[in-house]
């Protein structure tokens with residue numbers, strides 16, 4: 133079957149259409165005919181070989197954390213899934229079965245849920261992985277209603293979902309934004325907006341002198357955002373920062389793979405997309421053979437909304 137992958141790590145030009153064996157659903161698994169696969173920052177890292185040691189598959193390496201499409205095989209013991217269901221799924225590209233950028237992908241049944249009613253399949257592909265990451269960050273930070281959360285990278289997909297989920301949970305959100313993103317971040321539900329950048333902690337402190345209850349660090353500022361957090365607060369980091377923030381601040385290393393089988397969370401995200409709590413944002417679609425261009429666009433920065441590869445015929 134067709135997939136997008138690399139046999140050698142490198143720049144976007146290393147991405148090729150590759151032919152890989154068609155997978156089949158084993159017990160407890162479903163196979164999805166992929167219609168849409170989102171392109172995430174982690175895919176750039178996989179392609180470049182930045183996490184080569186974590187790959188548990190032979191080459192070609194196929195990226196992709198998010199798939200949406202139609203179930204076309206169900207293994208034994210997969211509960212409610214039926215052939216023909218339109219689903220979205222979180223996929224683990226570093227695992228033995230590879231990623232979502234392929235004509236078919238096999239996932240544990242728990243990792244797939246119906247796409248949100250009213251959403252098209254391309255938009256649905258933007259939700260599972262980052263939605264789950266945002267959900268996980270908020271679960272770990274355990275913010276009481278009425279507390280204040282600061283979000284960096286708020287115009288991004290993770291950041292945007294955090295802003296929207298936190299607001300829905302009654303949390304007061306301070307979000308960073310470049311001038312051109314202020315309207316977007318405001319619409320997402322930020323209560324107050326601060327100028328983005330390495331000195332963002334200073335602007336957050338200016339609004340909350342004792343520091344915020346927690347920070348969700350979508351911009352991966354790590355130690356640069358620590359001063360924004362109050363003594364004893366929390367910091368959700370997305371790329372494994374293992375520094376010591378001091379002052380009793382708890383660092384939560386978010387790894388979405390740990391929640392990949394959390395069907396209840398995926399269903400909750402689906403419902404939030406249906407009731408308008410979450411906004412699904414698509415920047416642009418590309419054909420699989422244009423994957424290199426898609427990676428170049430994401431790598432250049434400034435993309436608002438997710439880039440999606442369209443695998444439909």
Ligand SMILES: NC(=O)c1ccc[n+]([C@@H]2O[C@H](COP(=O)([O-])OP(=O)(O)OC[C@H]3O[C@@H](n4cnc5c(N)ncnc54)[C@H](OP(=O)(O)O)[C@@H]3O)[C@@H](O)[C@H]2O)c1
Pocket residue numbers: 172173174261262265284285286287288289290291308328329330350351352369370371372386387388389433434435
């Ligand atoms: N650990 C996990 O399980 C997990 C899961 C999901 C995502 N992640 C990671 O989380 C990060 C965010 O993912 P995403 O999908 O939300 O990416 P995204 O959509 O590209 O959003 C990142 C946002 O941060 C902004 N940004 C970049 N550098 C910044 C800086 N120095 N100061 C302020 N803002 C800055 C970007 O703006 P520009 O576009 O203008 O640069 C963009 O708006 C990525 O590093 C991703 O790999 C980790």
